[in-house]
Amino acid sequence: MQKKTKESPKQQDGLSLKNKHLTIHKELYRQRTCFNARFFLYLCRIFTRTIVIMTKANKVLFITQEITPYVSESEMANIGRHLPQAIQEKGREIRTFMPKWGNINERRNQLHEVIRLSGMNLIIDDTDHPLIIKVASIQSARMQVYFIDNDDYFQNRLQTADENGVEYDDNDSRAIFYARGVLETVKKLRWCPDVIHCHGWMTALAPLYIKKAYKDEPSFRDAKVVFSVYEDDFKGTFNNDFASKLMLKGINKKDVATLKDPVDYATLCKLAVDYSDGIVQNSEHVNEDVMNYARQSGKLVLDYQAPDALADACNSFYDQVWEAEQK
Template sequence: MARPLKILSVAAEAHPFAKTGGLGDVCGALPLAHHRLGHDVRCVLPHYASVSTHGKATIQNTGRTLSIPVGISNPQAAIHLTHLQNKVPLYLIGNDFYFGRKGLYGEGGTDYPDNASRFVFFCRAALEWCKAIGFQPDIIHCHDWQAGLVPAYLKLVYQHDPFFKNTRTLFTIHNLGYQGNFDVSTLALAHLPAQAFHTQGLEFHGRFSFLKAGLVYSDLLTTVSKRYRQEILLAENGFHMEGVLQTRKDNLYGVLNGVDYEEWDPASDPWIAAPFDRDHLNGKAVCRKTLLEEMNLTVPQKKPVVSMVTRLSWQKGIDLVRDGFAQIMKENIGLVLLGVGDPAYEAFFAKQEKRYAGRFACKLAFDEGLAHRIIAGSDILLMPSVYEPCGLTQMYALRYGTVPVARSVGGLADTVKNFNPDTGRGTGFNFRRFELKYLLQSLRTASGLFANRTPWRRLIRNGMSQNLSWERAATEYIRLYRKALREP
């Protein structure tokens, strides 16, 4: 029997302590899944001012501090300890100058100007903390650009350190569009060798790139769906990194994210009005009725309630919805939107809520409980993304018997299969081209089927029967960790 692995997860987010999107969900759930499989897992996270206790989680001061070289200074890292669900140790790397701020990466839609030094500090501190407590990881799993310097440090600074002699790295690309590209002066901030600043190293179009550091220096690479792995090798979706990825494609894998079925379970969800499962769907009707009351909407019984729970950004296809809003509302559906993001989008939807009072409701906020109630109470989820590395919302929707209408890209293509009424197979409705007429066509098809009770129930049950658990994804990651450890 293979021995348990020692795994360190390095990420800028981990639900419930810090989250702006899917990255936080993944980094809060995957370590727990590995713990359940019997592995020794630890996590490190910046100690943001907004980190809050969750449930019975407490935050303890370890009393330990580390001196971390950043440029010409040596700021102190104060280490606190908490746990994911009282099971997985999560170490908080603290420094009030870097992390004692309102936001994670910026405020008011603008990034903090010193994000480079903030995450240089975080990456170096994560490795120094391992040495301080004597935790020698077999694998360091690094997530997105904020953790991209960890593999670079191991290959360029700690390459002769016996402590990390047997440590390997796996870097996960959650969204290639976020790269952490900064001025070349970041090289000196990070105390990385000048000879590493070249086109096969840290240099990216004359700038210093955290993401490229992860892509070049990690032992293995993954992204969060099989389709997205294919897409990012092409210029259309490569964000100018496709050349780097092509050179590493033999070490690039697609692992579809999972769903935390303890948190997202309609049979036991404390946020929703009534429980239900695939064999007992009456509770879903109660959830719909309650949602309409909460959002002050009136929708005919034979018309679907359509929802969007999303970041309001161009990536999520909001332009398509904005430009076709009047035509979408002509379908006589109810529409609920929950999300925050671009101020121009927020202003547009606030204006439409007044225009379509009683048929369209939006809440421009991040509200975890309302997200659960919307997904449970709506009939259709709309996800017209420009690109979607994985997407978690459609997975939550499938679990809750809410039918996705989605653009067939990335993880949406892997999880939403067109429903065929003749065979009874499929989990939703998808469209390929980013054009309003195709979105409307799929929405009309779904809306038309909604009035037909028997095939609609079959479609709902198909979605609720999918195995999108984290155990599936976690097992695949363990296989890749062991592969990295076997290779020289």
């Protein structure tokens, strides 16, 4: 029989130290493995979230001309009221704007000024015009509506025509003020919409401003624009200096070369088509010249939808426009 050699205290200390090192290495390996697994899961979540963001328009800005109950019911006012609510109920985040027309009863509709958003001056035709922002809520829809107001353009006046049906001769300047007022307010809100849906000719300058003058602003840099065409032709023409009045930094004469005098309804809407990513026919009967121009432009077009099908159709169209621009 072989005798067991007794280990010296020095050898025992060395073995104990080796076991400690081995235990420490095992623990470090286990922790690193756990960390790698957790980090991998974290990356998966980020990647999945990025894919969702890239393939779905989550935030929709509605720039509207009319919303009921603030103005009398019309096809546009009813869509302005119910479409944003339906889109919100489908899980998207919304913001909604309209002009504070002079015939809107502020007390009855509980409008109040938002001081932190008001106070800016917009220069149009070398004149300062104070921008006033008001807000009201449609409680049943859980929806806020922002109003663009100014004493010169909206107070003590009706909508686009006076009580005798005569169109206001400064409607061109009112359209400029409204479009710029909305965009400046969204900037102040620090909100970044994915899709901006413009309704009616009063909003027709918004696509141009978004794609040119505001293209580098974080709020609008990645936004896609949809323009809705209605049966809302105005009968007159804009003033001859309209093209020069609407100019801002980032816009040059070539960008508005289609605005030949006199600027009528069709010319204005074609400009909106030029700078939009998608066009919606929101009335059964619209200016055919405008819709033919839209179809020939190669832009995505959503044809007329029955009222009960419009929300679902627009909801899908927003993603279609968004995804087309991501390719």
